[in-house]
Amino acid sequence: MAESTNGNGNYRVIGTRPIRHDGVDKVTGRAKYGADYAFPGMLFGKVLRSPHAHANIKSINFDKALKMPGVKAIVTAADLPEAEDSTQQVGEAAMNPRYLSMNILAHDKVLYDGHAIAAVAATSIHIAEEAVRLIEVEYEVLPPVMTVDDAMKKNAAILLPKLRNKEEGDHPTNTASHLQFKRGDVAAGLQAADFVVEREFNTAMVHQGYIEPHNAVGLYNSDGHGTIYCSTQGAFDVRSMCAQVLGLSVGMIKVVPAEIGGGFGGKTTIYLEPLSLMLAKKTGHPVKLVMTRGEVLRASGPTSGSKIKIKMGCTRDGKITGAEVWMAYEAGAFPGSPVGAGAMCVLAPYNIDNFQIDGYDVVVNRPKTAAYRAPGATNAAMAGETVIDELAEKCGLDPIEFRVANACKEGSAQIVGPPYKRIGFIETVEAIKNSPHYKSELKGANRGRGMAAGFWFNAGMQSSATVNIQTDGTASVITGSADIGGSRASMAMITAEVLGMEVTDVRPTVADTDSVGHTDVTGGSRTTFATGMAVYNAAQDALKQLKERAAKTWEKKPEDVKFEDGKFSAEGDGIKPMTVKQLAGRLARTGGPVTGRAQVSTGGIGVGPAFAATCVDVEVDPDTGKVQILRCTVAQDAGKAIHPSYVEGQMQGGTSQGLGWALNEEYFYDAKGTLRNSGLLDYRMPTCLDLPMIETAIVEIPNPIHPLGVRGVGEVSIVPPPAAVANAIYRATGVRMTELPMSPPRLLKAMLENRRAHDLQAAAAD
Amino acid sequence: MAQNEKTNGKVHPAKKTRVETTINGETVEFLCEPRQSMLEVLRDVLELTGSKEGCLTGDCGACSVIIDGRTVCSCLMFGVEAEGKNITTVEGLAEGAKLHPLQQKFLEDASLQCGICTPGFLISAKALLDRNPNPTEAEIRYALAGNLCRCTGYDKIVHAVLDAAKVMQAGG
């Protein structure tokens, strides 16, 4: 890397709050999201979905549907090439192509309510909807397996007949894998404890809840090239996954990332994209598919519900001596829950010498889970952070002091082994301790305060960037990172900082897969980190070339040219300093255009671990169990906040999703395995009225491996809230909740049971 | 053939109706099928894609428009009901290149992340400020409770409405 301004130095642009470059288009309705695209001759697609949670498909007959006026084509799994049944590198993720194909269009079985079976293209969306109803499918209905308990039973119905795990040998199973992390001697560790807490948690499946449903517009040329416009977090991933499913080579597909209306991990995979290309190919017309909200909830990728059993012990002066965790996560219809991440996050902030963590990935008749903001970590924190709260209470210690006493620091071993580099866990929980919120007194009946911490690895991976110097001395910066939260503004800010320009003189563009080098998904809190690093390097590359041009102009050596305060200068008579603007006017005469470029491969996970801590004050209605959030503060280590407003935005957004997860959100299936709350009225996300202002404290402990000290910020804030709310509810009501969501009926039931137990105790004492 | 008649699985698209209405101050004429919602008409017939589809059941507010002074979910209204009405969409908030104070404050206060809910919020906030120029935080939250945002946690949105109200009160 060129000059590393590692967290020190005074920046001119970085750390300020300019208006984002795509902002005006977004507040005027001009910005084009995936569903806003229209092309001449475009057809509309609709998907036939299974009404059954688990069934064999005996036959599909779509003759009637095809004969309907206006219907142009119908596709099923029969139109897909054979897919290999193995774990492969598809794009940057490890996945099984056969399962991916089966999820796009069911092969011989349907595995969840909403599983796609066929897709129709017609001249109007209404005709397509009518046609879908005319497709005849014969099902052999099988018993639905809806929970990890049901799936792991001895004689459970088997979802995937070929699924095996190493431990069960050749025995059909619903447990896709078992992983284990061990250190020291957990039995001895728990023996040595003065206090031991043992709890079992059950958390419900929840959805990312992006307001924009999935969409795709497919175009197909007779030369075999296809184009997909879609709202996605990763155009290159869409390209490689579609190529895999459709049996095409990656170079035959171009993916244009439209503006995206929220993703949170749910738009890092494919659903409608291959269908749009298949239908475009069959009809010779562009085809648009958009999911309804019901389809989004039934058939995209929520995150796992889970069962977590945890036993933790500590000495009476608050040192954790041992921890045992058993976690089973719902993978949905195909393997791939985030149980591994959950297992690596559950005790991540703490230095524990003796532990054993067992994680199980279990298939159930629910939609295949997809990533959701720090996948797996929120479930784990609900268990870990509430048990820690209990232990702290038993020791008579403040919850923050207890955590600091057991905290990981630079050099502490992570769960998986490698030592942490410089991290900000202690600083983050202390930011809560020093916050006006935590210092204030909470008065009143039925009120309580709780706090919790959270960890996420943050990813690195690959990104590419190009910086072009325009003839008027402005710059364009091109990346392949879909902008889901304002990242393109940060890219422009980094470019402006390096080149001594105003941020308004830099135009950021998010480009399609033909126009920019390979760039991994916008996710894993990697964008400002890795794409930011690529942009920094590309801008430095452009700067180096500009110095060479200035040197050429002055007949000096490049190393004699200085760049300071936006001006190039050198020693010598008659040499007047030049700005980038002035130099830009001479580029054609000094060698041609200047393009800076860079590509980075920053490694996988853990390139800038981040911690968050949340403190919440609640009031619980004793008659209804309704929880009101009175006050909320979130602290997070951002390394270096490039655009503080958007860092705050990520913290507030993740927190509000965590609060919804804590209090109201859950998937409700009936006995037949049909999703009963597939709409936003009954899948209850927080509204404006449910939340107070969310106070933020950005902690900046620079990430030693990034030139600007950046740590990813997008995810970790969703991790602590459910545990923080549970801890607050305990102080308000005396009840320790072990279920998510802590919705009014559940909390009321627990409070009434608690009251009854106390009344019985009091009566017995009399 | 009568409108919408079903015969042996054949559905004849309903005969389109001619509708005349006022959108963002301009007289607009369009043809639409009786089964098309106002949202569909705005997006697919009139190419005004600023209003967004989030749920089609009136729960998210992304499709909000103002009809004769009232905030309405355009997904819950038929296109043919627009006849004779006065409609404002997000495309009509700015005056030429001059942004409405709400739009300006949303940008300055970083009140949007993905931006998909923004048109709906701007509409609901405008309708609020038109009838209550000096709302409290509680009144703002109440008025915007029908608009869902998943990215921001609403904090910066509420701030932007408070800030815009101040600007508008001062004559901006």
Added chain:
Amino acid sequence: MRKLTGGHDRVTVSGKNLREAIADLDRQFPGIASQLLDDGDIKASIAVAIDGEVGTSGVLDTIRENSEIHFMPSIAGGT
């Protein structure tokens, strides 16, 4: 991995890059290479950290005297 190394969770190997280290590991514990490699390259489901940093050149990642190597499950993208 512990099961494959007969209960040892820390083992010593030699080699100047990961490929050589895994070959040496396989000599000490036959069969382990097939658990870690697919077609000569690290399996997609496994991440390798050398001295605390996750490698980017697969089996060609260099290791030094006294380097610490950790094999971990790969966390897919995640967001």
